[in-house]
Amino acid sequence: MPTFQTSPGMRDILPPESGRWRAFQLVFAELVESAGYGQLITPLIEDVGVFTRIGEATDVVTKELYAFEDRGGRHVSLRPEMTASVCRAFAQHRPIAPWKVWYAGPNFRQEKAQRGRYRQFDQVGIEALGVDDAHLDVEVIALGWEFYQRIGLRQVRLIVNSLGEPDDRARYVEALGAHFEVAGDALSEQSRETLQKNPLRVLDSKRERDRAVIDAAPQIADFYSAEAADHFDTVLDGLRSLDIPFDVEPKLVRGLDYYRRTIFEFQGGTLESAQNALGGGGRYDGLVEALGGPATAGIGFALGLDRTLLACDDEGVFAATTRELDAFVVDVTGGAAAVAITAELRAAGLAADRSFDQRSMKAQMKLANRSGAAHAIILGDDELAAGTLTVKPMHGNGEQVTIPRTDLIDHLQRNEP
Template sequence: MSIQIPRGTQDILPGTVEKWQYIEEKAKEICTNYQYKEIRTPVFESSELFTRGVGDTTDIVQKEMYIFEDRGGRNLALRPEGTASVVRSFVENKMFGNPNQPTKLFYSGPMFRYERPQAGRYRQFVQFGVEALGSEDPAIDAEVISLAMAIYQKIGLKNLKLVINSLGDSQSRLAHREALINHFKPSIGEFCSDCQSRLEKNPLRILDCKKDRDHELMGTAPSILDFLNEESKVYFDKVQTYLSSMNIEFEVDPTLVRGLDYYNHTAFEIMSNAEGFGAITTLCGGGRYNGLVEMIGGPSTPGIGFALSIERLIAALDAEKVDLPINEQIDCYLVSLGEEAKDYTVKLLHELRDNGFSAERDYQDRKIKAQFKAADRHKAKFVAVLGEDELKANKINVKDMTTGEQEEISLDQFISHFQQKLR
């Protein structure tokens, strides 16, 4: 019986992985410009971290986490998202004591959720995320949103839609919570069991329910914007003002609540409007989470961040037919004729690579015609041909595959020749 890949996972093969590498490098480059530093956290953590940090009323915790017990009897979970792990590290490593604040971090890596696989949604998926901890300035909210937009735009996406909302401070959310309970309670029996259990625990989660999204009470539910106190209104107005000053277009959607319990004040999503992208249009989501650091055992520290799916970003690129500027060429392909020449190319190949050039040679004992075809498949900029006669004369023939020009040069000058040609 053959062993196959687990359901909801994927192999990312050569020819495709280069897209991933380009996207990840471009995202890291943009984060560096914004002064965000990379952090790497474990793939598995204490399951309590996510129960406490993500929220025990979320689908992630209730239905989707991969939980296991290790040999020491500890309850662990494969991480379903990145924020809780970053905040745990922030607390554990006392990063709040660093002189440079806010602490600005980014991460990239696999996350795991047990959910029904579908287009753009996997059980193991790769998330790229950003967290800024230690500032309550609405300008940092606008910065985080602008960073997310910059990643998509600089990679080449155009059909984007930014949606923002305010969830208000704790006082505003408490008033909204009571209004939601009063709104849904008389007809809560018509909703799914999840919504019924969330009514008293976290009624805001009802608005995010996928099963009951078309229920008539969803459309008439009280808007959080009607319950914002003055401080929350001013905060949200400033975020909008800053985004407008950066010429970032956005829409305010009072129904946007996000899927995690730790959000407050600013929440946002970036969506794809590309034709044929699919039913699930969200590319990225994030928001402010004042209170999460304290929940995980740290001092009172405000925070804001976002996470994006690399898989969905690639799907959006495909939908918009964006070709990434990936360099698939190699600098030189070595063609050899005869046993001594073939042996000599081992040394020559090493010297090329050692001097920073991408190079390859034949390992299949192919004829010269087949070697040239291999050079074409590698999209070689130059082909260097070494035969027994050239080797005795200490010469090598170099062909420029773009112009077709050929020249015979000394083997002693071979590396310096490429340094002049390619640098």
């Protein structure tokens, strides 16, 4: 047993899986940058106050923050999500609106680790600040939907809802609270505890005991103002115009308290229902203001990398791949020539590797075969004296040939597998 191992809920991502992570982010970047979003990179550590604004009644704040005091006496936290960091950056730097950014990277929450859920977890996402327009909601949702299409997922369900304006939400929360209070012991003990913090959170319960009470709860749509109803109708009409399938889910509330009006979630059809959220987001008008900035509209989403890749595995899409080597250099003349040949191959855009430690011809050929390279480039004393190289195809029925060393690049490019 090694002396040191990763902490609970943390893990190493080894190749080739790490290459799939990078490809995931590249596909996302290409998509959203084509829509005008630029990359924002924020610190892993923020003042803890940045995150208490996301909802002091949420588990993210009350139970899961990696919060501590640094050596300067500052109360800080590893970021548990990125939207609050983006809004802090907007409040601090005051960029010209509309400000459209994307991000990728790890977040940290001290929660129970389980399949597709870790204490360090990566997300990609976008945020658009400074625009109060329902058509932007449509653009944001459509980009998330298109990303899942691009990586090959087909069993994705989009659910949407609206939490209305702040006054609408306040009246709804009051009605929910009254409904759940009347239910009393019909609710699970956990939901009765949640009720005291935020009645909306009770709607998130997946416990069988709570189902009947939740099903009988008031509907948020009954509390919409005319403005909120019009905004939501515009979003739904926009999704229909793009032929994006969706379901309106009145009980969708999302996990953070800063949302208002449009909220949405992408669910994986192959995952267990209790842990099937691949990502989601919504509007959070007011969060920038809460962080010391001007009153600013905002909307965005975050997509979970880990759980999305689990869904890809289930559907047999977006598999991990490695770049195959074009050549493996086998040099039994001391190794100095291998340095020059390998560098020449790489400079020409070919993928090349070599052996080290002056191993025997037999040992180097085993490494060449194990590497999966298309060709072995063999340099022995005879080749070195004659200024030639022996090229041995490692797959198929190609014939081994001896060529002038100066012809190596041209030969490989003409004989690509």
